[in-house]
Amino acid sequence: MNTDTVLSLKNVSKKIKGRPIINDISFEVKKGQIYGFLGPNGAGKTMTLRMIVGLIRPTSGTVEICGHNTRKDFVRAMSNVGCIIENPELYEYLSGSDNLELLRKMEPDISASRIDEVVELVGLSHRIHDKVGTYSLGMKQRLGIAQALMKKPELLILDEPTNGLDPAGIKEFRSLVKSLSKEQGMTIFVSSHLLSEIQMICDEVAIILHGRIIKTSKVEALSAGQKITWNVTNVAKAIKLLADDFGVEAVKDTEETLSAFTDDFRIMEINSAMMSSDIGIKYVSRQQKSLEDLFMELTGGETIG
Amino acid sequence: MVKLIENEILKTFYKKRIHVIAGILLVLIALFAYGEHYTLTRTQDRVAEQLGIENAEDWKNIIGQQLQDLERRLDNPYIPDEGKASIQVRAEQLRFYLDNDVSPIGSTAARFMGQFIEQSIFLFLPLLIILLAGDMVSGEVNSGTVKLILTRPVKRWKILMAKLLALSMLEMFVIFMMALFSFAIAMVVFGYSGFNEPVITGFRVFEGQLDTSAVRTIPQWQYLMMTYAIGYFVAFVIGSLSLMVSVLVRSTSASIGIMMSTLIGGSFLSFFISDWKLTRYLFTVNLNLTSYISGSFQIVEGLSMTFSTLVLLGWSFGAIGIAFLVFTQKDILA
Ligand SMILES: Nc1ncnc2c1ncn2[C@@H]1O[C@H](COP(=O)(O)OP(=O)(O)OP(=O)(O)O)[C@@H](O)[C@H]1O
Ligand SMILES: [Mg+2]
Numbered sequence: 207m208n209t210d211t212v213l214s215l216k217n218v219s220k221k222i223k224g225r226p227i228i229n230d231i232s233f234e235v236k237k238g239q240i241y242g243f244l245g246p247n248g249a250g251k252t253m254t255l256r257m258i259v260g261l262i263r264p265t266s267g268t269v270e271i272c273g274h275n276t277r278k279d280f281v282r283a284m285s286n287v288g289c290i291i292e293n294p295e296l297y298e299y300l301s302g303s304d305n306l307e308l309l310r311k312m313e314p315d316i317s318a319s320r321i322d323e324v325v326e327l328v329g330l331s332h333r334i335h336d337k338v339g340t341y342s343l344g345m346k347q348r349l350g351i352a353q354a355l356m357k358k359p360e361l362l363i364l365d366e367p368t369n370g371l372d373p374a375g376i377k378e379f380r381s382l383v384k385s386l387s388k389e390q391g392m393t394i395f396v397s398s399h400l401l402s403e404i405q406m407i408c409d410e411v412a413i414i415l416h417g418r419i420i421k422t423s424k425v426e427a428l429s430a431g432q433k434i435t436w437n438v439t440n441v442a443k444a445i446k447l448l449a450d451d452f453g454v455e456a457v458k459d460t461e462e463t464l465s466a467f468t469d470d471f472r473i474m475e476i477n478s479a480m481m482s483s484d485i486g487i488k489y490v491s492r493q494q495k496s497l498e499d500l501f502m503e504l505t506g507g508e509t510i511g
Numbered sequence: 512m513v514k515l516i517e518n519e520i521l522k523t524f525y526k527k528r529i530h531v532i533a534g535i536l537l538v539l540i541a542l543f544a545y546g547e548h549y550t551l552t553r554t555q556d557r558v559a560e561q562l563g564i565e566n567a568e569d570w571k572n573i574i575g576q577q578l579q580d581l582e583r584r585l586d587n588p589y590i591p592d593e594g595k596a597s598i599q600v601r602a603e604q605l606r607f608y609l610d611n612d613v614s615p616i617g618s619t620a621a622r623f624m625g626q627f628i629e630q631s632i633f634l635f636l637p638l639l640i641i642l643l644a645g646d647m648v649s650g651e652v653n654s655g656t657v658k659l660i661l662t663r664p665v666k667r668w669k670i671l672m673a674k675l676l677a678l679s680m681l682e683m684f685v686i687f688m689m690a691l692f693s694f695a696i697a698m699v700v701f702g703y704s705g706f707n708e709p710v711i712t713g714f715r716v717f718e719g720q721l722d723t724s725a726v727r728t729i730p731q732w733q734y735l736m737m738t739y740a741i742g743y744f745v746a747f748v749i750g751s752l753s754l755m756v757s758v759l760v761r762s763t764s765a766s767i768g769i770m771m772s773t774l775i776g777g778s779f780l781s782f783f784i785s786d787w788k789l790t791r792y793l794f795t796v797n798l799n800l801t802s803y804i805s806g807s808f809q810i811v812e813g814l815s816m817t818f819s820t821l822v823l824l825g826w827s828f829g830a831i832g833i834a835f836l837v838f839t840q841k842d843i844l845a
Contacts, residue, residue: 285664
């Protein structure tokens with residue numbers, strides 16, 4: 207196995223009470239990457255993350271973290287991982303610093319001064335001695351991140367980390383993730399149901415739908431496509447032209463409009479081709495692609511729900 | 512491992528579970544002591560009235576007479592040796608009362624401590640332990656923090672082991688509090704410690720009869736050590752069972768509820784114990800271990816200190832086994 211693979215899933219499946227939840231998932235995350243895990247609600251993101259960190263056992267397949275199988279060598283695999291699964295979990299009846307201290311004692315070697323460092327990093331110094339029960343959601347989120355970062359993990363796993371953060375908090379979070387990756391070379395695996403969020407911070411992405419990975423790709427490759435809508439005089443002819451001459455699959459939206467996913471530089475070519483084929487163009491518009499559009503594109507029309 | 516145990520103990524203290532238990536203990540012991548004091552005064556008055564003496568301080572004469580009577584019977588050649596053994600023991604006890612000027616009708620801190628554990632071992636003590644152990648695992652599942660501890664680089668069995676060991680230490684602490692509080696309160700109420708007073712023990716059952724040939728006296732402090740050690744054993748057994756239930760169910764209230772109803776419901780079944788053989792293998796009917804050494808037990812064929820101890824050990828090991836098996840295998844979905 208490649209030495210700079212930090213996380214690898216091979217043919218992982220999970221059934222719960224006979225119902226398949228995750229089907230034959232495989233992907234690899236390389237050292238230093240910010241890897242996105244994108245999917246709509248109920249797609250199986252959290253379930254997959256639970257399997258990665260050993261909270262549930264895959265029905266079949268293997269998970270390896272830094273080369274250690276999580277089933278056979280749980281301790282060594284997990285000593286490389288910091289994670290937040292679903293929500294930050296905290297002892298409400300303990301203070302923030304006691305929460306961190308408790309976890310410090312469960313790890314092999316974290317120095318006491320490291321606690322002050324991470325508290326400083328997430329900006330909780332002023333409330334760290336208060337009971338967690340009195341924290342706001344955003345503060346709990348920050349403490350959760352401190353818990354995950356405390357051991358300077360090789361691999362940081364975050365499940366929808368911006369849930370419950372305000373816009374300023376989200377912005378701050380993004381820059382934290384980027385700096386962790388750039389300055390400490392940390393590998394980060396982050397799940398989200400927001401395409402824009404993944405586009406903003408990730409290098410590479412795996413897209414999951416109904417428990418299956420439907421695409422893994424570089425993020426640039428994803429954002430290359432935009433949704434273009436043409437309002438034309440002859441929709442049927444335009445669709446045929448796009449398919450025959452450009453290999454682009456277009457969809458008829460209304461009697462007068464069609465839309466397709468394509469790159470900026472091809473729009474002009476397409477426009478002039480249409481005009482030379484006697485298709486009148488009233489207007490052309492461009493939209494940032496939403497997650498729904500992406501799924502349309504990837505699954506050829508299958509809806510998310 | 513030491514650090515893991517430390518964590519578990521810390522959590523229990525911060526959750527204020529121990530505080531609640533200490534509070535309940537204090538209130539109950541105070542009430543028990545008051546009740547004991549109240550009945551004693553009544554009894555002393557009644558005894559004095561029946562015997563036609565001015566006040567209960569005249570107990571010395573009565574005990575003196577009883578002692579003489581026992582000594583005469585010891586000289587009687589028609590009483591078999593086995594019978595003499597128990598007479599001797601009784602005489603020895605009476606002699607202590609006279610020599611040390613301790614009234615057998617009154618109470619002492621030591622007697623009170625003994626009575627308290629004897630009375631609480633089959634219900635009250637188990638209830639406290641259920642309160643302590645019932646949320647050790649389910650509490651963390653409830654609050655989600657189980658995800659936190661199970662994603663550390665520590666094997667699952669070690670985490671449960673730390674909980675079990677922490678629990679056994681906390682149980683010891685509860686027993687210690689019980690002894691300390693009942694001693695302190697009884698000293699205030701009765702004013703005399705009486706740790707050297709002889710207590711009769713060594714009862715056995717032989718062929719369905721109470722066999723008193725092995726009875727002897729031991730000093731109170733020794734008797735108390737034995738009863739409180741037995742108390743700890745019972746606490747450990749109940750603790751293991753609660754821990755298992757706590758692993759099996761998700762919510763703390765369900766876990767505590769299940770254990771409490773099993774305990775109370777199960778103790779009703781002791782009504783059937785002499786006829787329905789199966790009931791004697793229930794843990795609930797075997798909890799009253801101290802009765803075997805105080806001689807206050809109900810004679811049931813086949814039931815003995817050894818039998819009850821083995822039954823309880825069986826339940827305890829079974830529960831611990833199941834708890835470990837389930838905890839190390841289960842999927843954490845919540
Ligand atoms: N305890 C459970 N028992 C059975 N099925 C479950 C359980 N929890 C979740 N599921 C199912 O597993 C599937 C995946 O759920 P999962 O929580 O992984 O979704 P997700 O991608 O994290 O969604 P979200 O964006 O809403 O967090 C869903 O279809 C859900 O119904
Ligand atoms: Mg989720």
